Amino acid sequence: MSEAMKEDGKRILLVAACALVDADGRVLLSQRPPGKQLAGLWEFPGGKVEPGETPEETLVRELLEEIGVETKTACLAPLTFASHSYDDFHLLMPLYVCRRFWGTPQPREGQVLKWVRPLKMRDYPMPPADAPLIPFLIDLL
Numbered sequence: 001m002s003e004a005m006k007e008d009g010k011r012i013l014l015v016a017a018c019a020l021v022d023a024d025g026r027v028l029l030s031q032r033p034p035g036k037q038l039a040g041l042w043e044f045p046g047g048k049v050e051p052g053e054t055p056e057e058t059l060v061r062e063l064l065e066e067i068g069v070e071t072k073t074a075c076l077a078p079l080t081f082a083s084h085s086y087d088d089f090h091l092l093m094p095l096y097v098c099r100r101f102w103g104t105p106q107p108r109e110g111q112v113l114k115w116v117r118p119l120k121m122r123d124y125p126m127p128p129a130d131a132p133l134i135p136f137l138i139d140l141l
């Protein structure tokens, strides 16, 4: 199940996100394309956990679909999570770190991709749920 219901009726949306880390300690950010909710903001690659998937399986699928990068569930290490209420849903978003992947990230869905040092992430406007995640990446990298 990717969705559960909170008592106030707001659904909990489970989204898996990945900090892809390069040899230089930079993290890949992806800018949400125009027309989508939160358009123009920079986010971690990932997406909704579909029924029957583990969050790790979601990420293996999404990284291939969104940016043409291959990885394995064993290469995904949990780092922290976001828990944030948007107007119409409550986002629960585990953040994984992946340093072992194959292929060069390509924007397959019209996004702009950028490798960013965690200390520079404040210069890239991110969705409100993401701000508390940045210090964890600064500590790690």
Ligand SMILES: Nc1nc2c([nH]c(=O)n2[C@H]2C[C@H](O)[C@@H](COP(=O)(O)OP(=O)(O)OP(=O)(O)O)O2)c(=O)[nH]1
Binding pocket: 015, 016, 017, 036, 037, 038, 042, 043, 044, 045, 046, 047, 048, 091, 127, 128, 129, 130
């Ligand atoms: N992938 C990702 N999603 C994030 C981040 N921060 C954040 O609030 N979100 C939110 C935005 C969306 O509401 C949801 C991710 O859903 P998604 O990427 O699968 O869906 P979407 O809005 O592109 O919509 P869809 O067209 O795929 O249905 O989580 C983040 O860092 N990465």
